[in-house]
Amino acid sequence: MRSMTSSKPVLHIAEWEPKYIIETLHQLAPDLAIRRIPVPDFYSICQPEDIGNPEEIELLVCSPFFLIKLTEAGIHLPNLRWVHSVAAGLDKIKGYFKETKPEPRCLLTRAPRINGACVAEYVVGQILCTRRQFLEFYDQQRVAVWNRRTGLTESLNGATVVVLGMGNIGTRVAKLCKAFEMVVHGVTRSPVTSGQGSPHVDVYWTSDQLEQALAEADVIVSCLPSSPQTVGLLDNRLQVCQKKKPVLISVGRGDVISEESIITAVRLNWITKAVLDVFAVEPLPADSPLWKEPNVVITPHIAMDYNTLTISQIARHILDNYKRFSNNEPLMDVVDTRNM
Numbered sequence: 001m002r003s004m005t006s007s008k009p010v011l012h013i014a015e016w017e018p019k020y021i022i023e024t025l026h027q028l029a030p031d032l033a034i035r036r037i038p039v040p041d042f043y044s045i046c047q048p049e050d051i052g053n054p055e056e057i058e059l060l061v062c063s064p065f066f067l068i069k070l071t072e073a074g075i076h077l078p079n080l081r082w083v084h085s086v087a088a089g090l091d092k093i094k095g096y097f098k099e100t101k102p103e104p105r106c107l108l109t110r111a112p113r114i115n116g117a118c119v120a121e122y123v124v125g126q127i128l129c130t131r132r133q134f135l136e137f138y139d140q141q142r143v144a145v146w147n148r149r150t151g152l153t154e155s156l157n158g159a160t161v162v163v164l165g166m167g168n169i170g171t172r173v174a175k176l177c178k179a180f181e182m183v184v185h186g187v188t189r190s191p192v193t194s195g196q197g198s199p200h201v202d203v204y205w206t207s208d209q210l211e212q213a214l215a216e217a218d219v220i221v222s223c224l225p226s227s228p229q230t231v232g233l234l235d236n237r238l239q240v241c242q243k244k245k246p247v248l249i250s251v252g253r254g255d256v257i258s259e260e261s262i263i264t265a266v267r268l269n270w271i272t273k274a275v276l277d278v279f280a281v282e283p284l285p286a287d288s289p290l291w292k293e294p295n296v297v298i299t300p301h302i303a304m305d306y307n308t309l310t311i312s313q314i315a316r317h318i319l320d321n322y323k324r325f326s327n328n329e330p331l332m333d334v335v336d337t338r339n340m
Helices: 021-028 064-072 091-100 112-131 134-142 168-179 207-214 259-267 308-326
Strands: 011-015 034-038 059-062 082-085 107-109 160-164 183-188 203-206 219-222 247-250 273-276 296-298
Touching: 011 021, 021 034, 021 308, 059 064, 059 308, 064 091, 082 308, 112 134, 112 168, 112 219, 112 247, 112 273, 112 296, 112 308, 160 168, 160 207, 168 183, 183 207, 203 207, 259 273, 259 296
Parallel strands: 011 034, 011 059, 059 082, 082 107, 160 183, 160 219, 183 203, 219 247, 247 273, 273 296
Antiparallel strands: none
């Protein structure tokens, strides 16, 4: 990392709502040099004139889609030294680093622990909604029907949740599910030896035992990233679930299972419901049949969403790393881009 001059390095932030991270950073560090790059939304690029001089951008906070759109527009950031991704997954940003091969010493960071807590709350909220039938009772309210039974509701206590992918997010999901006294199974790529796993996981399975694990589930939670090993992993595999008819909750990456496989599974009653926050193509096209499928719940990739707590945590994480960068100190949560 180069030695910084006496002037403060400018932190460029591609953000669609300045009241989020930028406002919090200004409150925490009023003298911090920040330049906002306005973007319409999480998935878009700004207008070319809003970039300014690409050569001046050394420090950048953005979504992976912003970098991808820059590349597609032919805009190169030759002096980029540190980029912080506000997304949990790395699959999109991997493409940027592989295609553009930025300055070898360019650092990539993220805040996985913050993301994990938010996604775990989303998962438990959706489990409660489906097993306690909150949405069904809300539908009754809208048509003024008083019916105390749409069917038997189910407790979380004693139900088996199978978590696919035991990284930071999967581990946090397991912890919250265990707090509700669920039986937690984790599926990992490699075997987990005794004493090395999470204390919140009752049973570990490996990926080659996937169908055995799925057959045990009352709830399936996919926290899997997108990789050659995971794309289409659940396609044509949910038939093994038809005895227990679990709920599928997908919060990792949407290409783990195809739209066709989801629709088949819910229509044939292999699963009770699919709760989808991530999709192979985002935003989900308006003509996708998933929108009108009655046993599919769609949310627009908001499991890891901004709220007062996460904004503060993300801003503090960025500020700490900014100070470290300025002082030539090691950054926190660096991703090894050489092995991406």
